[in-house]
Amino acid sequence: MRHLISLKEQTREDILEILAIAKKLKAKRTAGEAVDILHNQTLLMLFQKTSTRTRLSFEAGMTELGGHAIYIDSRNTQLSLCDFRDEIQAIMRYGQVLMFRALKASDVEVAASFNKIPVIDACSEKYHPCQALADILTMSEYSNGIENVKKITWLGIENNVSNTLKLACAKLGIEVAIAAPEANAPSVDAELNQMCEATGKVKKVLNLKEALAGTDYVHTDTWIDMEFFKDGKVIPEYQAEYDRRLAAFKPYQINANMVDTYAPNARIMHCMPCHVGYEISRDAIDHKNSVIYNQAENRMHMQKAVILWLFEKKV
Ligand code: CP
Numbered sequence: 001m002r003h004l005i006s007l008k009e010q011t012r013e014d015i016l017e018i019l020a021i022a023k024k025l026k027a028k029r030t031a032g033e034a035v036d037i038l039h040n041q042t043l044l045m046l047f048q049k050t051s052t053r054t055r056l057s058f059e060a061g062m063t064e065l066g067g068h069a070i071y072i073d074s075r076n077t078q079l080s081l082c083d084f085r086d087e088i089q090a091i092m093r094y095g096q097v098l099m100f101r102a103l104k105a106s107d108v109e110v111a112a113s114f115n116k117i118p119v120i121d122a123c124s125e126k127y128h129p130c131q132a133l134a135d136i137l138t139m140s141e142y143s144n145g146i147e148n149v150k151k152i153t154w155l156g157i158e159n160n161v162s163n164t165l166k167l168a169c170a171k172l173g174i175e176v177a178i179a180a181p182e183a184n185a186p187s188v189d190a191e192l193n194q195m196c197e198a199t200g201k202v203k204k205v206l207n208l209k210e211a212l213a214g215t216d217y218v219h220t221d222t223w224i225d226m227e228f229f230k231d232g233k234v235i236p237e238y239q240a241e242y243d244r245r246l247a248a249f250k251p252y253q254i255n256a257n258m259v260d261t262y263a264p265n266a267r268i269m270h271c272m273p274c275h276v277g278y279e280i281s282r283d284a285i286d287h288k289n290s291v292i293y294n295q296a297e298n299r300m301h302m303q304k305a306v307i308l309w310l311f312e313k314k315v
Pocket of ligand 1: 051052053054055123131271272273
């Protein structure tokens with residue numbers, strides 16, 4: 001049985017196959033041709049954290065595939081009252097595929113270990129494989145083929161999103177420059193880092209000019225915590241950490257001046273939600289090179305492809 005957990009388990013060929021499915025699905029949708037082949041199939045969507053894009057893209061995607069999606073907010077379930085292993089085994093009896101936005105990647109792995117239905121990590125503290133695959137689709141579109149993408153640059157903090165993106169890119173032979181002074185500690189996966197290192201494609205490059213030289217895409221994600229704020233002001237107990245992060249990460253903010261100076265041909269990407277004025281500036285979001293809204297739309301085309309790939313269905 002196939003699962004989508006971290007992209008460690010997917011080969012280069014798997015990634016290319018999922019990409020090809022997504023492209024076909026998107027072309028058919030653009031042509032007004034329905035691909036509604038999942039009648040009477042249910043996607044279980046279990047969320048332990050909030051979401052805009054992941055929920056909408058999976059739910060809309062499953063509708064378009066002719067199936068049904070059930071949104072499960074874990075706070076409205078009995079999950080906190082009992083053994084996770086019992087409750088998740090019961091949950092999986094009600095559908096044919098589970099997507100799980102989990103607090104802990106290890107819980108996604110537990111769900112998959114029962115091997116009853118395909119399980120998708122829909123963003124845990126360590127991985128965000130659906131985001132990485134959707135970003136591969138976006139880059140493939142803007143470069144007329146993923147084989148034409150030679151280099152990407154990740155700016156800010158290393159985290160769950162950068163983990164899966166760098167691994168996917170490394171497997172596809174794309175050079176990845178990591179311009180990030182720190183890694184988010186809970187996201188660190190030594191095995192994944194070793195896999196990336198073994199490809200020789202992923203390099204830590206803190207010098208911005210060098211990191212951005214010749215890059216095709218610049219990516220970032222949040223390094224500020226919204227819990228630091230109340231009524232638009234920093235809560236006093238978080239002030240020291242807020243100041244520390246600002247000093248550490250602000251030099252790596254994507255802004256129009258940075259792009260225009262060091263990478264004028266690079267496309268600007270952000271998985272969203274954006275924290276304007278922190279990891280990205282307003283003039284970068286609105287920059288002519290920005291592709292972030294198409295990037296968000298592609299989540300849906302890719303979620304559909306992931307579900308069909310897990311079911312080993314052809315389109
Ligand atoms: N990028 C992403 O996963 O967005 P959401 O958190 O809104 O789902």
